[in-house]
Amino acid sequence: MENKRIIQVEEKVPFKMLVPLSIQHMFAMFGASVLVPFVFGINPAVVLFMNGIGTLLFIFITKGKAPAYLGSSFAFLAPAGIVIEKWGYDYALGGFVAVGFCGCILALIIYKFGSKWIDVVLPPAAMGPVVALIGLELAGTAASNAGLTDSSIDMKNVVVFLATLLTAVLGSVLFRKFFAVIPILIAIIVGYAAAIFCGIVDFSEVATASVFAVPNFSLPKFKWEAIVIILPVLLVIASEHIGHQIVTSKIVGRDLLKNPGLHRSLFADNFSTMISGFIGSVPTTTYGENIGVMAMTRVYSVYVIAGAAVLSIICSFIGKMTTLINTIPGPVIGGISFLLYGMIGTSGIRILVESKVDYGKSRNMAMTSVIFVTGLSGIKVQFGSIQLTGMVLACVVGMLMGLLFFLLDKAKLTNDREEV
Template sequence: MENKRIIQVDEKVPFKLLAPLSIQHMFAMFGASVLVPFMFGINPAVVLFMNGVGTLLFILITKGRAPAYLGSSFAFLAPAGVVISKWGYEYALGGFVVVGFLGCVLALIIYKFGSDWIDVVLPPAAMGPVVALIGLELAGTAASNAKLTEEVIDVRNVIVFLVTLLTAVLGSVLFRGFLSVIPILIAIIAGYVAALVCGIVDFSDVAAAPLFSIPNFSTPKFKWEAIVILIPVLLVITSEHIGHQIVTSKIVGRDLLKDPGLHRSLFADNFSSMLSGLIGSVPTTTYGENIGVMAMTKVYSVYVIGGAAVLSIICSFIGKMTTLINTIPGPVIGGISFLLYGMIGTSGIRILVESQVDYNKSRNMAMTSVIFVVGLSGITVQFGSIELTGMVLACVVGMLMGLMFYIFDRLNLTNDRDD
């Protein structure tokens, strides 16, 4: 480590290095991963448990050849929020199970036929704005969590919000070394300290909580209307997964799409999400934060990531710790959300830039424009009790446009196709 030597994927690490490097990976995913259960209004203990279990399953299914840490997926926030508001969290869990199962089926299809068809259904000009909408349509939720939309705004909430947001923003720009990996966690700590000083934290539940406890497992319920609302997210998380695997391949110097294969990593990712829904947790996904850790440290060992997963599972059984996490006030979560949701939106724009989408082509301009307006306009399309809105509706529209342009190309009707 002192000589910045690369530690490859299958290399073992001495324990004196394994422990701090594993803690670093857990810290890197912690701030973002526990934010999702906060948004859904559930205890983060079961999420920490499933993040650890899902990561270990991922390592096992990919034969230890694809380093990745699985954390809470943000792609489900908006559609799952609709399901929860209509029918309750247990029906969102049912949707998570079905989407995870369909993702496993998709992995088998990719194993059999390859993955070129994904670019037909959602080309970069459509995928970019769809991913951006995941963050952009949650902007109002961030402001609400920060309690900045109330009729009477408490100055203490504003102070805590600003401390959190400024720490996150400045930390992402100014922090160096190990601190540069965990600006979100540091911002949460800074905001929490500010909340303590302002007197808006209640420790009564922490005092009453047991030292050790079993994570709050729960079972799903299934409703086809809820499932239909969540299914379009499958293509978003699939594209996100492929992007993460391509980036990780460049970092570790191995083609992970071929070895262990996209079908294995995608199956592992979705199997973890399916299992999450069965036990009451949120869907999981490979985490960009942990990819960043690998890029900075040049430590790619799956043993380090596996160590972080074990630590996450242990934390989920410490009752006072998970209860303490629940005392983090809304302005802290809101401050983090302002940056985090914006970063999700920016990642969609990044897809457009890195894919070099040519906006001299009419189809790309039309596709991106329509998807953005559909997603942000508040339009709702209802089929019986099925309601499509926001990112989900935009994703469906993008798929239909992609298929339409493909058919027009095959019929030689378009005026901007490549020769």
């Protein structure tokens, strides 16, 4: 953590440094990444496996020029939750495959035409509230996981929830050096210890679990309605990916959008998501936590990232470990979710701030207002057997408004367009 010099992207790292630095990267993504399979109700083993495989694929496809760790994507939580509730997790997997495939096509389109058109379809005034809705829409789920919405609240759940949440919140502002990178993981450990103390953890499955076990792979099923519900997330994750690549470029001092190219990194990201859907895992995305690790340590080596990916794959085959992870009770997950879902909402607001959205313009005010109300009002739009609601419907509405304003600009009918 006290390195004076920068270790660049292509540099090899001595083994005595490689192991702890790789462990650090794995820890950085661990807490957030395993939370997604908890929300979906699946074993995290296959997710840890695919995070590792996806990261190695990303490094290979980008020719080792773009350091990035792929963890579980939160953008899919709300629409996938709808699909899982209606048809089951297998059909959500089909949606993940479809989004990944379309993302690969999008990468080819960007290779041919560039990426500026994304700002036309979802400008910052629309993208910000859409991203915010991903977290805000899940607020009730966090409270439910913590047991805070039950008709009779168990004080044991409250104690565990508060121990987890306070550790995460205080840790994010008080921890330093290595611990500042992993406040989520530390909060899970503290909350888990509190749950053991309160007697709400059942270790019976851990005792009977095998030391080594093959991850629980499963195959997707495809339903057109399920795909349509999940597909709008594509533009959200594409914009998120571009943002991550821009930030990483600033950190490493290279323009990664040009070399290896946005088309390569976006293709790699979505190809990993497509493979995830085929084997029963959750969608993957470049992780801000690991970007933070690079910024703090000034170690950008892809060999370190690859080492963390290999460790994640190894962990996925340790049966007792993944079973132990599954025993983490709801109040712990609820405590972490309170912070993480709020952070997703805040990241949407951050897009508005960093993009310097001018709310003196009527279009920006109208777009953000309509998207927020659409996403939070509970409105449902039915097309045959397809139902759009929440963030998905808000995203579609934002895209339609973006295209409408673009066409009105071209026709020189708007009163706030920028004259060229």
